[in-house]
Amino acid sequence: MLHILLLILKIAGIILSVILGILVLLVCIVLFVPIRYEIAGKCDGNPDTLKIKGTAAWLLHLLQVDIYFKNNTLKWRVRAAWKEMTGGQQKADEAEPSKMRMEKKEEKKTGEEKREENKKEKEDEKEKKERNENQSQRAQEDLESKEEIPEKSEKSSEEPEVIREDVQKTQSIFHKIKELLRKKEKLKELLTNEIHVNAFKKLKKEVFRFLRKLKPKKLYADILFGFDDPCTTGQVLAGLAVFYPVFAEHVTITPEFEKQILKGTIYIKGNIRLGTVAVFLWNLVWSRNIRTTYKDIKSFEL
Numbered sequence: 001m002l003h004i005l006l007l008i009l010k011i012a013g014i015i016l017s018v019i020l021g022i023l024v025l026l027v028c029i030v031l032f033v034p035i036r037y038e039i040a041g042k043c044d045g046n047p048d049t050l051k052i053k054g055t056a057a058w059l060l061h062l063l064q065v066d067i068y069f070k071n072n073t074l075k076w077r078v079r080a081a082w083k084e085m086t087g088g089q090q091k092a093d094e095a096e097p098s099k100m101r102m103e104k105k106e107e108k109k110t111g112e113e114k115r116e117e118n119k120k121e122k123e124d125e126k127e128k129k130e131r132n133e134n135q136s137q138r139a140q141e142d143l144e145s146k147e148e149i150p151e152k153s154e155k156s157s158e159e160p161e162v163i164r165e166d167v168q169k170t171q172s173i174f175h176k177i178k179e180l181l182r183k184k185e186k187l188k189e190l191l192t193n194e195i196h197v198n199a200f201k202k203l204k205k206e207v208f209r210f211l212r213k214l215k216p217k218k219l220y221a222d223i224l225f226g227f228d229d230p231c232t233t234g235q236v237l238a239g240l241a242v243f244y245p246v247f248a249e250h251v252t253i254t255p256e257f258e259k260q261i262l263k264g265t266i267y268i269k270g271n272i273r274l275g276t277v278a279v280f281l282w283n284l285v286w287s288r289n290i291r292t293t294y295k296d297i298k299s300f301e302l
Contacts, residue, residue: 031278033059034271045263048072190300199293203284210280211246216270219250223264226256233257 037056043049052069066077075088190196227233237255244251284290 029059031275032273034273036271037269039266039268041266043262043264045261047262050262190296193296195289196293196296199287199289202287202290206280206283208246210276211243213276214270214272215246216268218267218269219247221247221251221253221264221266221268223252223266224254224256224261225263226259226261228260230257 035056035058037054039052039054041050041052043051048071050069052067054067055064057064061079062081064079066079068075073088075086077084077086079085225233225236227236233255234257237253240253244253
């Protein structure tokens with residue numbers, strides 16, 4: 001009897017170890033098998049000529065996503081094992097049959113229906129004319145009643161009202177200035193707090209480390225861009241400058257401040273591991289300064 005019980009426990013242990021092994025294997029596959037991606041783009045000076053093609057695949061193309069953008073039309077395809085889904089914007093030639101059907105339906109209207117519509121329009125016009133005449137008569141009666149009020153009483157009542165409005169405006173201006181100064185001091189206290197300063201340094205360090213690990217294997221970009229507003233061009237350039245130290249060796253970005261333009265080519269190829277993303281999030285969550293700063297920002301009110 002004891003021998004049978006030990007045999008059952010042994011079989012249960014083997015089954016549990018196999019299940020745990022499969023779970024560990026699946027976790028390792030999800031975390032360490034890379035998602036391979038490839039992006040290519042080209043533009044000849046006008047945003048309408050922009051062409052982008054992108055592909056991302058995981059686990060020997062068991063899961064694959066394709067995106068294609070051309071002539072202001074976006075198309076995509078998702079394939080998971082043997083199942084496939086496609087989609088995109090509706091083309092102009094596909095929309096034409098629906099328009100033709102609507103036109104045919106409108107042509108099928110009988111003459112009687114059109115006559116009834118004309119009658120309804122005439123009745124509506126008559127009602128509008130009557131309403132306008134009534135409104136004009138009421139307006140004339142109101143003007144006559146206002147003219148009967150003496151001018152002295154109007155002047156005497158207007159002067160104190162003007163003074164009160166000026167006093168209220170000055171009080172509201174002083175109140176707004178006090179509120180702005182109070183908000184400025186409160187925001188300054190939040191930004192200069194030692195815990196928050198250390199949290200921002202930690203976040204900056206982890207973000208740059210994360211970007212270095214995500215650096216693609218192949219990268220080439222030569223882009224000339226500009227907007228109608230030079231201020232917008234400067235703002236976009238300042239945003240790109242934050243990431244420029246990571247990709248400076250293979251990227252050339254030239255701003256144009258006098259006209260709107262988008263010209264150049266770009267090619268990116270690399271891979272991303274979910275394990276890298278998990279480590280990045282783990283370092284952020286287990287930082288006490290970042291957790292404290294997040295709570296303070298969430299509950300912060302000006």
